[in-house]
Amino acid sequence: MSTPASAPATGLAEPTKVAARARGLTKAYGSGETTVLALDSVDVDIARGRFTAVMGPSGSGKSTLMHLLAGLDTVSAGQVWLGDTEITGLKERELTQLRRDRIGFMFQSFNLIPTLNALENITLPMDIAGQRPDREWLEHVIDTLGLRDRLKHRPAQLSGGQQQRVACARALASRPELIFADEPTGNLDSRAGLEVLGFLREAVDKLEQTVVMVTHDPGAAAHADLVLFLADGRIVDEMPRPTAESVLERLKRFDVIHAVPQESQAEADGDQRADSAPDRD
Numbered sequence: 001m002s003t004p005a006s007a008p009a010t011g012l013a014e015p016t017k018v019a020a021r022a023r024g025l026t027k028a029y030g031s032g033e034t035t036v037l038a039l040d041s042v043d044v045d046i047a048r049g050r051f052t053a054v055m056g057p058s059g060s061g062k063s064t065l066m067h068l069l070a071g072l073d074t075v076s077a078g079q080v081w082l083g084d085t086e087i088t089g090l091k092e093r094e095l096t097q098l099r100r101d102r103i104g105f106m107f108q109s110f111n112l113i114p115t116l117n118a119l120e121n122i123t124l125p126m127d128i129a130g131q132r133p134d135r136e137w138l139e140h141v142i143d144t145l146g147l148r149d150r151l152k153h154r155p156a157q158l159s160g161g162q163q164q165r166v167a168c169a170r171a172l173a174s175r176p177e178l179i180f181a182d183e184p185t186g187n188l189d190s191r192a193g194l195e196v197l198g199f200l201r202e203a204v205d206k207l208e209q210t211v212v213m214v215t216h217d218p219g220a221a222a223h224a225d226l227v228l229f230l231a232d233g234r235i236v237d238e239m240p241r242p243t244a245e246s247v248l249e250r251l252k253r254f255d256v257i258h259a260v261p262q263e264s265q266a267e268a269d270g271d272q273r274a275d276s277a278p279d280r281d
């Protein structure tokens with residue numbers, strides 16, 4: 001399927017099935033002539049119990065969108081809800097607590113504590129918050145992620161894929177309403193990356209979690225239920241049931257738009273096209 005770039009953002013789900021919602025979400029950095037509009041009035045619903053990938057050229061606003069949905073940064077305009085809670089306008093302390101209680105994070109660098117073993121790393125956020133893990137859930141997560149025989153190992157004794165699985169288990173341990181994953185396979189070889197994507201998929205399918213993942217990799221996005229495409233701070237397209245091939249094809253259209261801004265210029269100066277290609281990592 002394809003949607004014209006000018007179409008309004010779709011992906012809007014029924015209210016009860018929405019894990020997070022944004023309306024008119026806008027973020028500007030800087031002021032005056034140097035203002036960068038990182039997000040431009042974005043409307044989006046993140047469906048509960050689904051795996052959503054966010055893609056788009058470098059600088060299109062993917063990380064900004066994720067940070068605003070997770071309450072990690074303040075909005076310039078617009079509103080964000082986590083479930084039924086409007087998070088825009090919450091005080092920093094309330095936001096911190098909400099993030100701790102209701103959101104799980106997975107980043108490209110696993111951020112594991114080297115002196116703690118795998119199990120201690122998994123339960124650390126809950127320990128800090130003074131929460132007792134739901135034992136049954138925790139056991140379930142550990143088994144689903146295949147970490148049972150690695151729990152006593154420190155990060156240095158684990159492979160990259162196993163470390164990322166620990167990071168995944170840590171994000172899942174408190175059974176958050178929403179998990180945000182920022183390039184979770186970015187630092188992994190393709191086999192370990194596939195493993196992590198498989199586990200995120202299982203978290204959605206077997207543990208009924210909701211996952212939002214920012215990625216540049218069409219193969220990674222193919223594990224999602226829906227891909228949202230950003231360009232210049234707006235959601236310009238979405239793709240349900242993506243495949244690596246269909247995502248790649250869609251991304252190529254961004255390359256064309258960005259690499260050939262004006263036909264006349266391209267014709268006049270064909271050699272410079274490569275120089276103006278977008279800087280995609």
Ligand SMILES: Nc1ncnc2c1ncn2[C@@H]1O[C@H](COP(=O)(O)OP(=O)(O)OP(=O)(O)O)[C@@H](O)[C@H]1O
Nearest residue numbers: 029030036037038057058059060061062063064065
């Ligand atoms: N703290 C900041 N100060 C100024 N500009 C910023 C800041 N953070 C992001 N931007 C700008 O906002 C725009 C969107 O950035 P963002 O990091 O959200 O893009 P992205 O799609 O995640 O990019 P990438 O794929 O390269 O990580 C970019 O033009 C970026 O330069």
